[in-house]
Amino acid sequence: MVEEAFARLHEAVLNADEEAAVKATRDLLDAGAEPQAILERGLTEAMTELGRRWNRGEAFLPEVVAAAEIFKTCSDLVEPALLARGGRKAGHLVLMGTVKGDLHDLGKNIVTAMLKTAGFEVSDLGRDVPTERFVEEAARLRPKIVGLSALLTTTMLEQRTVIQALEAAGLRPDVRVMVGGAPVTAAWADEIGADGYAANAAEAVEVALRLAGAAAQDTGGRDTDG
Ligand code: B12
Structure with a gap:
């Protein structure tokens, strides 16, 4: 039953069939499938396959747009189950966003949900976030970590710009920066x-x-908020 529902979810995302995708997601949740597996194995794998088809010219932008909407709808259904697994007290604050010029946010949203499950508090600035906004919010909220998502080879350069701006604002010593997104590597x-x-x-x-x-x-263990 579970394997069959995973297969249905995969197909439904690829075919941009919202009704079937929602039904398969609900079936998986009802069957007790791991929420993380629904996100990663079900939704993300299908989206990655759609990306490959797009590259090969076998899928087109409207299909990808529709599939992305469905991805969002289904991951919203899964999120409460994911969060229910966590239950740990919110600890460290993470400031999260997709960098300027970049509208991709599905991966960033999954990372945000998983961080919350692990007990992090997350302030999500959304997508296409100007560098100044990251700096302003980092100064205001004083997060432990800033997370920067970028899905385009052009916008990944913005990750460097944000790090430089945090440095220029004198915030860099107090904040750790983590980066991710499909084109991003450890070397980058x-x-x-x-x-x-x-x-x-x-x-x-x-x-x-x-x-x-x-x-x-680094702050001498003065870790009062968590
Ligand atoms: C869905 C999608 C879209 C959707 C986005 C909808 C949305 N709300 O996000 C839409 C249709 C809007 C779109 C638009 C475009 N897209 Co697009 N898109 C994709 C696609 C197919 C899937 C991306 C995705 O959501 N994957 C699923 C998620 C879950 O995975 P993920 O994002 O990689 O995230 C995971 C990890 O990377 C990591 N992670 C992500 N963020 C972070 C952050 C941190 C801090 C950490 C630690 C980890 C982390 O964890 C996540 C979960 O496991 C990719 C193909 C691909 N292979 O990636 C192309 C792709 C990224 N797009 C591409 C392009 C070219 C575009 C457009 C320019 C197309 C156009 N002609 O208009 C526009 C750009 C718009 C813009 N300004 O941003 C290219 C980029 C090529 C390049 N080298 O730069 C790709 C690779 C497709 C291709 N042709 O090869 N796209």
């Missing part, structure tokens, strides 16, 4: 002076936990 993260990189949402949680630990040590 190193090159631009980011503190962490993750290829997927599960890894992002591991990286954030490590960075939050390091940030707590």
Whole structure:
């Protein structure tokens, strides 16, 4: 039943069939499938396959737009189940956003949901976020971590710009920056002076936990909020 519903979800996203996708998602939740597996194995794998088809000229932009809407609808259905798994007290604050010029936010949303499950508090600035906004909010909220998502080879350059702007504003010593998104690599993260990189949402949680630990040590363990 579960395997069959995963297959239905995959097909429904590829065919941009909202009704079938919602039904398959509900069936998976009812059958007790892991929420993270529904997001990663069900939705993300289908979206990645659609991306491959798009590259090969076998899928077109309207289909991708429609599939992205469905992805959002279905991940919203899964999120409460995901959060119910967490139950840990909110600890460190993460400021999260997709960089300027970039409208891709599905991956960023999954990372946000998974961080919340792991007990992080997340302030999500959304997508196409101007550099100044990251700096203003970092100054105002004083997060432990800033997470920067970029899905385009052009916009990944903005990740460096944000890091430089945090430096210029004197905020860099107090904040850890992690970067991600399909074109982003560990080598790119190193090159631009980011503190962490993750290829997927599960890894992002591991990286954030490590960075939050390091940030707590840097402030002499004065980690009052969590
Ligand atoms: C869906 C999609 C869209 C949707 C986005 C809808 C939305 N609300 O997000 C729409 C249709 C709007 C779109 C538009 C465009 N897109 Co598009 N899109 C995709 C597609 C098919 C899937 C991306 C996706 O959502 N994947 C699923 C999510 C879950 O995965 P993910 O984003 O990679 O996130 C995971 C990890 O990367 C990581 N992660 C993500 N963020 C972060 C952040 C941190 C801090 C960390 C630690 C980890 C992390 O964890 C996530 C979860 O596991 C990709 C193909 C691909 N292979 O990626 C193309 C793709 C990214 N798009 C592409 C292009 C070219 C465009 C357009 C320019 C097309 C056009 N001609 O208009 C526009 C650009 C618009 C803009 N200014 O941003 C190209 C980019 C090529 C390049 N080298 O730059 C791709 C690769 C497709 C291709 N042709 O090859 N797109």
